[in-house]
Amino acid sequence: MRILAPMAVGAAFVLALLWAIITAAFTGGMALPEMTATRMFHKEPRELSLPSNGPFGKFDRQQLQRGFQVYKEVCSSCHSLRLVTFADLRGIGYNEAEVKAIAKSWQVQQPSISDKTGEVNSRPDIPSDHFYGPYPNETAGRAANNGALPPDFSLITKAREGGAAYVYSLVTGYQDVPAEQRAKFPDSVPDNKHYYNPYFANLNIAMPPPLKADGQVTYKDGTPATKEQMAKDVAAFLTWTAEPKLENRHTAGLAAVIFLLIFSTLAYLSYREVWHGKEH
Amino acid sequence: MSFPWAKHYEPKSDFTKWIDARLPLPRLIHGAVGAGYPVPRNLNYFWNFGFLAGLALMIQIVSGIVLAMHYAANGGVAFDSVEHIMRDVNSGWFIRYAHATGASFFFIVIYVHIFRGLYFGSYKAPREMIWLLGVLIFLLMMATAFMGYVLPWGQMSFWGARVITGFFSAIPLVGEPIRQWLLGGFAPDDAALNRFFSLHYLLPFAILGVVILHVWALHIPGSNNPTGIDVKEEQDTVPFHPYYTAKDGFGVAVYLTFFAIVVFFMPNIVASPDNYIPANPMSTPAHIEPEWYFWPFYAILRAFTANAFGVPAKLWGVIAMFASIALLFFLPWIDTSPVRSGNYRPLFKKFFWILVVDILILGWMGKSPAEQPYVIISQLAAIYYFAHFLIILPIVSRIERPLPLPMSITESVLAKHAAQVNTAPALTGLSVQPAE
Amino acid sequence: MATVETFDAPESLAGADGVRRRDFIHVAALSFAGAGAVAVVLPLVNQMNPSADVLAQASTEVDVSAIKPGMAIKTMWRKQPVFIRNLTAQEIAKVNATPTASLRDPQSLADRTKAGKLNWLVTMGVCTHLGCVPLGAGAGEDRGPFGGYFCPCHGSAYDAAGRIMKGPAPKNLEVPEYAFKSDTVIQIG
Numbered sequence: 001m002r003i004l005a006p007m008a009v010g011a012a013f014v015l016a017l018l019w020a021i022i023t024a025a026f027t028g029g030m031a032l033p034e035m036t037a038t039r040m041f042h043k044e045p046r047e048l049s050l051p052s053n054g055p056f057g058k059f060d061r062q063q064l065q066r067g068f069q070v071y072k073e074v075c076s077s078c079h080s081l082r083l084v085t086f087a088d089l090r091g092i093g094y095n096e097a098e099v100k101a102i103a104k105s106w107q108v109q110q111p112s113i114s115d116k117t118g119e120v121n122s123r124p125d126i127p128s129d130h131f132y133g134p135y136p137n138e139t140a141g142r143a144a145n146n147g148a149l150p151p152d153f154s155l156i157t158k159a160r161e162g163g164a165a166y167v168y169s170l171v172t173g174y175q176d177v178p179a180e181q182r183a184k185f186p187d188s189v190p191d192n193k194h195y196y197n198p199y200f201a202n203l204n205i206a207m208p209p210p211l212k213a214d215g216q217v218t219y220k221d222g223t224p225a226t227k228e229q230m231a232k233d234v235a236a237f238l239t240w241t242a243e244p245k246l247e248n249r250h251t252a253g254l255a256a257v258i259f260l261l262i263f264s265t266l267a268y269l270s271y272r273e274v275w276h277g278k279e280h
Numbered sequence: 281m282s283f284p285w286a287k288h289y290e291p292k293s294d295f296t297k298w299i300d301a302r303l304p305l306p307r308l309i310h311g312a313v314g315a316g317y318p319v320p321r322n323l324n325y326f327w328n329f330g331f332l333a334g335l336a337l338m339i340q341i342v343s344g345i346v347l348a349m350h351y352a353a354n355g356g357v358a359f360d361s362v363e364h365i366m367r368d369v370n371s372g373w374f375i376r377y378a379h380a381t382g383a384s385f386f387f388i389v390i391y392v393h394i395f396r397g398l399y400f401g402s403y404k405a406p407r408e409m410i411w412l413l414g415v416l417i418f419l420l421m422m423a424t425a426f427m428g429y430v431l432p433w434g435q436m437s438f439w440g441a442r443v444i445t446g447f448f449s450a451i452p453l454v455g456e457p458i459r460q461w462l463l464g465g466f467a468p469d470d471a472a473l474n475r476f477f478s479l480h481y482l483l484p485f486a487i488l489g490v491v492i493l494h495v496w497a498l499h500i501p502g503s504n505n506p507t508g509i510d511v512k513e514e515q516d517t518v519p520f521h522p523y524y525t526a527k528d529g530f531g532v533a534v535y536l537t538f539f540a541i542v543v544f545f546m547p548n549i550v551a552s553p554d555n556y557i558p559a560n561p562m563s564t565p566a567h568i569e570p571e572w573y574f575w576p577f578y579a580i581l582r583a584f585t586a587n588a589f590g591v592p593a594k595l596w597g598v599i600a601m602f603a604s605i606a607l608l609f610f611l612p613w614i615d616t617s618p619v620r621s622g623n624y625r626p627l628f629k630k631f632f633w634i635l636v637v638d639i640l641i642l643g644w645m646g647k648s649p650a651e652q653p654y655v656i657i658s659q660l661a662a663i664y665y666f667a668h669f670l671i672i673l674p675i676v677s678r679i680e681r682p683l684p685l686p687m688s689i690t691e692s693v694l695a696k697h698a699a700q701v702n703t704a705p706a707l708t709g710l711s712v713q714p715a716e
Numbered sequence: 717m718a719t720v721e722t723f724d725a726p727e728s729l730a731g732a733d734g735v736r737r738r739d740f741i742h743v744a745a746l747s748f749a750g751a752g753a754v755a756v757v758l759p760l761v762n763q764m765n766p767s768a769d770v771l772a773q774a775s776t777e778v779d780v781s782a783i784k785p786g787m788a789i790k791t792m793w794r795k796q797p798v799f800i801r802n803l804t805a806q807e808i809a810k811v812n813a814t815p816t817a818s819l820r821d822p823q824s825l826a827d828r829t830k831a832g833k834l835n836w837l838v839t840m841g842v843c844t845h846l847g848c849v850p851l852g853a854g855a856g857e858d859r860g861p862f863g864g865y866f867c868p869c870h871g872s873a874y875d876a877a878g879r880i881m882k883g884p885a886p887k888n889l890e891v892p893e894y895a896f897k898s899d900t901v902i903q904i905g
Contacts, residue, residue: 002616006607006671006673006674007671007674009607009670010666010669010670011670014663014667014671015588015589016586016588016596016600017583017659017662017663017666019586019588020583020584021656021659021660023586024585024586024655024656029585029655030656031652032651033651055545083360127772128769151557155363155557158553158556159554159556159557161553201566242556244367245366248373249374249377253540253541253544253545256540257537257540259752259755260533260537260540261537262748263745263748263749264533264534266533266744266745266748267529267530267745270529270741270745271527271529273741273742274522274523274526274742275523278321278523279693279694279697280321280323346763349763350763364767367769368767368769368770369763369767370763370765370767370768371760371762372763372767375759375763526742
């Protein structure tokens with residue numbers, strides 16, 4: 001009978017699933033996952049309000065320049081920005097001469113080959129060079145940092161759940177292990193190569209607190225460089241490095257959506273006019 | 281089958297007559313989407329989604345060809361080439377986001393289109409071929425989308441490829457050799473990436489070909505309609521142009537509005553942040569999850585957690601996942617009710633809505649981690665899915681008592697309108713004259 | 717069975733001249749669609765123009781302090797060879813002695829160099845015949861019968877000012893846009 005074939009196939013899948021449920025029930029597979037230190041003490045990022053947030057968001061170039069200064073003086077000793085070139089800094093308000101100067105004075109030079117001997121050496125950076133970072137390869141990066149590779153920052157705010165808010169929370173989130181956690185999960189406290197940070201995925205991060213004190217950086221525009229401020233500014237800067245076309249996108253988007261709303265209205269009126277009198 | 285009252289194409293000018301005698305393309309267009317193709321007058325907005333699917337395909341092809349001018353399919357440079365598109369190529373960010381968003385929108389459209397077919401019985405005779413071609417298009421779309429997602433060579437690209445190609449090793453004996461043949465290696469690497477790029481470029485044109493067959497097959501019986509009743513007389517229909525060209529135009533405008541809102545204001549809303557990290561074969565992401573349109577199937581795959589009847593659990597999962605789509609091919613012969621539309625099948629209608637909720641639950645489970653209580657929920661939801669198509673539908677279609685069907689499409693339109701109209705029939709534009 | 721008449725909208729809306737007065741909505745909708753289509757096509761065409769990173773490589777700086785009189789170097793600009801040559805006094809005299817009217821592509825040395833820097837000749841290293849790279853810029857290379865550059869592909873011979881003297885090339889070696897940033901640094905492009 002034509003009805004039996006599909007029912008037999010269906011019965012096979014249903015029975016296999018029921019069997020899976022039954023075996024789970026009898027072998028303790030029904031238990032809810034155990035409570036772990038991470039589950040209990042991990043914190044979601046704190047809210048960060050940046051001028052680039054929202055559909056009409058724009059960058060504050062002063063803030064981006066402050067953020068670049070934080071990156072330069074605090075982060076660049078370990079973290080690269082390899083998708084960004086010095087010339088791209090024109091986009092945060094530096095002029096051509098300033099960009100050339102930043103490139104020329106940048107500590108990490110470009111690898112190059114000597115014209116005469118072919119020997120591998122280095123040369124000062126020029127604007128079209130990228131921010132390649134201090135380590136020549138991954139092995140060197142890990143060796144210098146207890147086995148943990150400092151990630152590239154170009155896309156960090158798009159590569160982490162929580163984005164800029166996560167970066168901001170993480171960088172200001174270093175704190176002592178809560179007593180409750182120490183009591184419940186004594187094995188979860190960091191060893192001497194890690195630091196406790198509840199905003200980090202598994203609570204213990206290999207990076208030491210990068211912002212140690214207020215005034216660590218002296219801002220050129222005179223803004224007081226509290227840890228909060230530095231964290232906000234570098235998060236804003238990293239939002240720009242991840243999405244330098246954000247402002248173009250918002251502007252084009254506003255024009256496109258307004259155009260399409262008008263077009264939709266016209267298209268609707270045209271449709272109604274075509275169907276006028278035609279019941280359906 | 282063309283309806284006898286269909287307007288015939290009559291070339292008027294010398295030029296159109298010349299063309300008509302040599303390459304009757306205008307005639308074809310007139311008869312397919314022009315004033316010469318009668319379509320039921322009572323189609324609702326769910327019937328817009330076929331045209332929107334065609335539009336979505338065009339957007340993917342155009343944006344994809346442009347992206348291919350700048351993308352480099354080699355492991356060392358693929359990720360950077362995509363960032364080059366985002367940062368350096370003129371309007372590159374727009375084209376990339378349009379292509380990525382376009383894929384998601386294509387699946388939204390196709391799911392609505394499929395559910396329309398399920399509810400209104402569009403898969404039933406004489407439209408079985410349209411349905412089969414449609415399921416084939418769906419499979420090609422899934423293959424294309426999977427390979428496309430690998431191309432940026434991010435963490436999810438790599439690990440998604442690892443997991444999906446890993447399925448094949450579940451097949452006994454030949455599974456592992458097949459897997460290595462697919463990959464050109466032991467794990468996804470340059471060989472896999474290059475061939476995925478080649479095939480990802482090719483398959484959309486295969487889809488285009490099958491879409492042409494799908495529309496051709498549709499034009500034989502003509503469109504189904506919300507009552508499920510066949511077209512009987514001229515006033516059951518309106519010519520495709522201008523009635524449905526105007527309605528599809530409106531549909532396109534609304535679609536593009538939503539599309540633009542996502543592309544320009546929330547382009548990463550369904551993106552996995554892990555895919556902005558370059559692929560690293562040495563480090564697995566915390567949660568490997570496929571793109572949202574695969575979530576229900578991923579849930580079904582993971583629901584089979586025990587060996588049963590001598591078949592290992594992993595193989596059950598793989599077979600069930602493919603079976604969950606393959607069973608759609610058999611639907612016209614599983615559901616034997618002569619009544620097409622769910623509007624007149626009260627028992628079927630109830631189970632249909634349960635199916636919709638069930639698939640949404642499966643989707644949510646596909647995203648969730650493989651731990652309780654998500655496992656038991658996935659298992660129960662998967663049980664319902666297979667039961668619905670393979671056990672419930674055959675029974676329901678044989679025992680249910682459908683509601684009385686209207687005599688014609690026109691009668692149903694009139695009835696609907698009589699319920700809406702208050703007093704003056706002349707204002708409604710539709711009057712009923714008593715028969716002479 | 718009831719028959720159905722449909723209310724014939726077009727005739728009743730037609731004005732005295734038979735024109736439907738509500739067509740403008742269709743014209744408006746289609747015009748908007750057309751304008752939108754053009755607005756979308758523009759970025760699709762523009763994406764083929766040179767991208768930002770290519771444009772950033774559009775100019776290059778060269779330090780010429782190591783080039784002695786009589787010497788030349790080959791360098792790259794916009795992915796093509798450029799010859800930078802330091803003419804000796806004799807070469808300058810010889811080049812100026814040639815009557816420009818007799819040249820296939822009449823130009824004087826002054827036309828092809830910067831004021832006060834007549835000895836510095838910056839030209840593309842691309843033969844104007846069919847695009848080969850002429851010899852003469854590297855040390856020991858054949859400078860041809862006119863002491864300038866010589867193209868081995870089809871025998872075009874250039875003088876020390878890069879002007880075509882003999883052979884099939886129609887024009888002198890192209891002088892790109894360049895400027896002296898300092899006495900020893902040239903910016904090309």
